[in-house]
Amino acid sequence: MSSPDVVPVTLAEIARIAxxxxxxxxxxxxxxxxxxxxIGGTDxxxxxxxxxxxxxxxxxxxxKxxxxxxxxxxxxxxxxxxxESGLAxxxxxxxxxxxxxRTSDPELSAQARDLVAQAARLGREEGPRETFEFLLQRWLETHVRQLSTTPPPLAALMIRIALTVRLGPKDGGLTFIDPACGTGHLAAAxxxxxxxxxxxxxxxxxxxxxxALASARLGFxxxxxDIRTRIAxxxxLREDPFAxxxxxxxxxxxxxxxRDWGYEELATDQRWTHGLPPRTEPELAWVQHLLAHLKPGGAAVVVLPPAVASRKAGRRIRGSLLRTGALRAVVSLPPGSAQPHSVSLQVWILRAAADSPTAAPPSQDALLVDATHFARPGTREPSPDWDALSSFVLTALATLDDPDKEPPEGAVRVPLLDLLDDEVDVTPGRYTASMSEPSPxxxxxxxxxxxxxxxxxxxxxxxxxxxxxxxxxxPAMTTLGDLVKAGALTLRAGQQPPEAAAPTRGATVPLLTVADLLHDGRPGQVVSIDSTHAIAEEGDVVVAGVIRAFRAxxxxxxPMAVGPQLYVLRVDSEKLDAHFLAGCLRAPANGRQAGTHASSSSRVDIRRLQVLQLSLEKQEAYAETFRRLSAFETLLTMADGLGKGLAGDMNDRLAAGGLTT
Incomplete structure (x- = not known):
């Protein structure tokens, strides 16, 4: 697979190759x-x-x-x-x-056509779908700043919502439409x-x-x-191919x-049944475009920026969507759900009126769901707890058409009379905050x-x-590395977790990552059990080897698997007490001494962590004290969280005039 042209690669790319x-x-x-x-670059x-x-x-x-x-x-x-690279x-x-x-695209250069032939041969040898998905993922990573994609977990959730909310027969085929499909994440879902x-x-x-990439993805x-596909x-908006x-x-x-979405040329378009979208509200044009393509009882699910729920320019259209029963629910997602990752995006759920003499009249309320609390802080940018988020949203939507079912905490039915005020603001957090206050x-x-x-x-x-x-x-001290060499314990390092949407096969275990420790300390996903993962069993010592989350x-x-920068230590019980070892390792001074440098993101060289050299009999007294100290820290953390929550709730009630004298 050599080429006469010089192809530059970086150290990171060489690492991937090897x-x-x-x-x-x-x-x-x-x-x-x-x-x-x-041959180039910088030092x-x-x-x-x-x-x-x-x-x-x-x-x-x-x-390899x-x-x-x-x-x-x-x-x-x-x-x-x-x-050209995408088309190739x-x-x-x-x-x-x-x-x-044969390669037929005239836009491809001779170099690109030769590369296409090489990739096709490799794909037929190593698996066409796997090779394509690899190349597509690399292409998306390379051009991430120029593209906005729908993460697979969000795409799956949106499809589940649409299938749950739509009315009508559930068999006899299904027609799906996406008027801005990108590389086809939603269609694939x-x-x-x-x-x-x-x-x-x-x-x-x-x-x-x-x-072209969407067409290739759907082809696989x-x-x-029994699927028919057409991509235009x-x-x-300007030239609807499926009118x-x-x-x-x-x-x-x-x-x-x-802003340049076609405001002038589409001023009299028949799709604007709820009003002509203002020039500054292109998102409401997409909302009405989706509604125009729904069968009676059909459902539309669309991702929108949060400002669409409250901007003054869109107030009239939002009011019409509510009065006609088209806008059935709004879900606020946690930051990190999709690009832009710093924004709490919203999912609007709409439904066309059912075409039946026995159909119910337009709903007199809307379901507003605040799911922003499912954010999981990561090392660089937040990412949601997708399993918990999906379960919560689908549970809330299960109450959409049943007034006898109460939505879960964080979701609320809001009467239209309360929504159709001077602002017509459908931001969920505005209404769920007051509903989440504890009772006396x-x-x-x-x-x-x-x-x-x-x-x-x-x-x-x-x-x-x-x-x-x-x-x-x-006192006499030794290091963790020396204890490993002496056979007093074994050490295994955690591995990088798989993609969030990757399916698990066979037996599974929870996976704990550093991001989980920084969030709530609970594992955020599951992985299949295999030899590549470091598995912590009951009695093993787990160490977080990064300063900002250092602990043992x-x-x-x-059993539980651990991710990168986490380590599993399995002690020889005839030489070491696990609680004694954990207590020695988690000393803050120990972590600072073994840290690679002073920043909070620095790594801890856990082999340099120091441990007291004591006989097994003397370790027992230390182990019992370390247990008490650990219990003390746990109680402090619980009291701190509960106390701050109580202070906040009391403050809210007092500020609302709730003091009785």
């Missing part, structure tokens, strides 16, 4: 005089010739099977143009599925979530490269299924804040729980305060 970390590549470069010389980010790197890796036995795809991707990158990936997918087909037959996918995308996901390359077509579900993640009985129970916590805390304080802890002579504890409960 299936190792970047530090390993840096070590190779320092230790081996034969390592390829730099901090050097670039090397791909052909020379490939040859060096082969000569030194460092090229994973490298074949990784060797291919840099050649797509040097095509330069986002459109899509064309390669078509050739993988149809080996006898529809194929995955719909378990019936006779699925028709209609999609539109004005960007030719995105449309719809393979061997045009602007759906007059009605769908069972319409789902969309449209472009945001586009609940408040009294929480005060009782707080008093009980303080009693336990006082008891622990008495026990710990009488201990004689003095500064004596410097003895794991209790069922």
């Amino acid at each position: 299936g190792v970390g970047r530090a390993a590549v840096s070590n190779w470069r320092r230790r081996h005089d034969s390592f390829p010389t730099r 901090v980010s050097p670039q090397f010739s791909l052909a020379e790197v490939e040859q060096w890796l082969r000569d030194n036995g460092k090229l 099977d994973v490298g074949r795809k990784e060797l291919l991707w840099p050649r797509f990158e040097v095509l330069g143009s986002r459109n 990936v899509a064309e390669a997918a078509r050739r993988m599925r149809s080996p006898r087909a 529809a194929v995955q979530e719909y378990d019936g037959t006779g699925l028709e996918l209609l999609a539109c995308e004005r960007d030719k490269a995105l449309a 996901v719809a393979e061997n299924r 390359v045009t602007d759906a 007059g077509t009605q769908a069972d579900i319409a789902v969309c993640n449209p472009p945001f804040n586009e 009985k609940e408040l009294a129970a929480r005060w009782g729980e707080f008093r009980s916590l303080l009693t336990d805390l006082a008891d622990q304080t008495r026990q710990l305060s009488v201990l004689e802890v003095e500064a004596g002579t410097q 504890w003895v794991h209790q409960g069922p």
Whole structure:
């Protein structure tokens, strides 16, 4: 797969090709005089010739099977143009599925056509779908700042919502439409979530490269299924390719804040049954476009920026959507659910009136759901707890058409009379905040729980305060690394978790990550049990090897996998007490001493962590005290959280004039 042109690669790309970390590549470069010389870049980010790197890796036995795809991707990158590389990936997918087909796109250069042929051959050897998904993911990562995609978990949730909310027969086929499909995440989710037959996918995308990639993706996901697909390359608002077509579900993640959406030329369009969208409200044009394509009882689900729920310019259209019963629910998502990740986006759920003499009149309320509390802080940007978020939203929507069912806490039915005021603001947080206040009985129970916590805390304080802890002579110490060498314990490092949407197979265990520790300390996902994961069993010591989350504890409960920067220590019970070891390791000074540098994001070299050298008999006394100290810290944390919550609730009530004298 060599090319006459020089293809530059970075240290990170070489690491991917070899299936190792970047530090390993840096070590190779320092230790081996034969390592390829730099051809470009900077001292901090050097670039090397791909052909020379490939040859060096082969000569030194460092090229693994994973490298074949990784060797291919840099050649797509040097095509330069986002459109040409995207079209080349899509064309390669078509050739993988149809080996006898010829490259027909006239926009592809000779270099791109040669690359398409190489990718098609590799795909047929290593799996067409897997190779295409790899190339597509690399393409999306490379152009992430120019594209806005729908994360697979959000796409799956939107499809489930649409299938749940729509009325009418559930068999006999389903028509799906997405007028701004991008690379086809929502259409692919529809194929995955719909378990019936006779699925028709209609999609539109004005960007030719995105449309080609969507077509390639759907070609794979719809393979061997009773599915009809049509993707039109045009602007759906200006030139609707499916005018007059009605769908069972319409789902969309449209472009945001586009002023040039066709306001002048579409002023008299028949789709604007709820009013002409103002120039500054293109999102409401997409909402009405979706409604225009719904069958009676059909459902539409659309992702929108939060400002659409309250902007003054859209007040009249929002009022009409509510009065006619078209807008049935609004869900506020946590930050990090989709681009832009810093914004709490909303999902609007709409439904066309049912065409039946016995159909119910327009609803007199709307369901508003605040799911923002399902955010999970990450190392760089927040990401939702998708399993809990999806369960909560679907549980709330199950009450949509049943007035006898109460929505869960965080969701509320709001009468139209309360919504149709001067603002017509449908932001869920505005209405759910007042509904989440505890009742007087609940408040009294929480005060009782707080008093009980303080009693336990006082008891622990008495026990710990009488201990004689003095500064004596410097005790004998050893390091964790030396204990591993001596066979007193085994150490396993956690692994990178899989993609959120990756399916799990076979037996599963919870997966704990550093982000989970920073959030609430509970595992946020599950993974299949295999030899690559470090599994903590009851009695093992778990250590977080990063300064901002540094801690060590003895794991209790069922088995649990750990992610990067977390470590599992399994002690030899004849040499070490697990609680003694955890207590020594989690000393703050110990973590600071073993830290790589002073910043909060720095790594802790856990092999440098120090442990007292004591006999097993003497370890027991320390272990019991460490247990008490750990229980004391737990009680402090619980009391702090409960006390602050009580203070906040009391403050809200007092500020609202709730004091009785």
